[in-house]
Amino acid sequence: MELVTGEVSKKKNRAVVLVHGGAWDIPDEECEDHEKGLDNALDLGAGLLQHGSAAAEVVVQVLSQMENSGIFDAGCGAVLNEKGEVELDAGMMCGDTKQWGAVAGVKVFRNPVKIAQKIASEGKGQYCFLANTYAERFAREAGFKPLLNKELICAREKRRYDDFLSRSTNYHTSHPFMKADTSWPRGTIGCIALDSEDRLAAATSTGGTPFRMAGRIGDSPLPGCGFFANRTGAASATGWGEAIASVSLCREAVFLLEQGMRPIEAVSSVLGKMYSSVENLDGQGATGGLILLNSCGEGAWGYTTPRMARGWVVVDQNQRFIKVT
Numbered sequence: 001m002e003l004v005t006g007e008v009s010k011k012k013n014r015a016v017v018l019v020h021g022g023a024w025d026i027p028d029e030e031c032e033d034h035e036k037g038l039d040n041a042l043d044l045g046a047g048l049l050q051h052g053s054a055a056a057e058v059v060v061q062v063l064s065q066m067e068n069s070g071i072f073d074a075g076c077g078a079v080l081n082e083k084g085e086v087e088l089d090a091g092m093m094c095g096d097t098k099q100w101g102a103v104a105g106v107k108v109f110r111n112p113v114k115i116a117q118k119i120a121s122e123g124k125g126q127y128c129f130l131a132n133t134y135a136e137r138f139a140r141e142a143g144f145k146p147l148l149n150k151e152l153i154c155a156r157e158k159r160r161y162d163d164f165l166s167r168s169t170n171y172h173t174s175h176p177f178m179k180a181d182t183s184w185p186r187g188t189i190g191c192i193a194l195d196s197e198d199r200l201a202a203a204t205s206t207g208g209t210p211f212r213m214a215g216r217i218g219d220s221p222l223p224g225c226g227f228f229a230n231r232t233g234a235a236s237a238t239g240w241g242e243a244i245a246s247v248s249l250c251r252e253a254v255f256l257l258e259q260g261m262r263p264i265e266a267v268s269s270v271l272g273k274m275y276s277s278v279e280n281l282d283g284q285g286a287t288g289g290l291i292l293l294n295s296c297g298e299g300a301w302g303y304t305t306p307r308m309a310r311g312w313v314v315v316d317q318n319q320r321f322i323k324v325t
Ligand code: ASP
Pocket: 022, 023, 073, 186, 187, 188, 206, 207, 208, 209, 217, 218, 219, 220, 237, 238, 239, 240, 241, 242, 244
């Protein structure tokens, strides 16, 4: 297993944002776009934190912008399922209140993370996770403007889908996260933040795995799996969703923070454990990526996939990091 990790900084920080744009074998020609997308995301996140926005608002605004960019596997850039449709999943959680919201299988709205946020605030614990047409009905009633599914299909992904159709026989959901398989695009997005009042939040949004079975839901909208936040930590994951869910990757990482581990150690530990305990059909260990932040503003990222688009900004120190390869 090749595990790559890094830290935000060893110092205690306030007002920190970490983002990821998916863990996979990102082709060289797509790196610049990914970097640009992360840079814009960090600009927005830093600006919002500077103006006193709450962490939960920051993670949602940052991911909405990334959903709109068309660069990543989310919102307008989403990969297509086996039927050639866009199906979007997203979830968000507020660390101090433990409020969370999630949606899955949304086909006619471009910003599922905003719908998840609305569910978190309006559901009041009565409902937190809505799927398919019921999620869409909620969004319509809440005033979100629907589109046609075909308006969410971008030309790049339509071309790729047509290409998949001719060679999809051996496809498995875990394959996109293995080495040298750049032919399957993916790039789920995630954001975690700590604001100046020490509140943590996490959000994740995705178009899922390419060519996914219609109705298949991965880890991204599942709390504790694709995203999680409490008063101790916040996490967002990307990678083979079925494996991530089977080890509750984000909850497990925050649990290790609760036991006193530093974020970089927790990231290494949970990704290593997932790799060694879950195998795909080819007998290979499960791969993925994670960003993690504790309540002191110490953060870390890590991945076992060939690459991961990742970045962070520490607002009060004016420090920033972005890397894709
Ligand atoms: N985890 C996502 C899923 O399985 C895909 C990804 O992270 O790229 O739906």
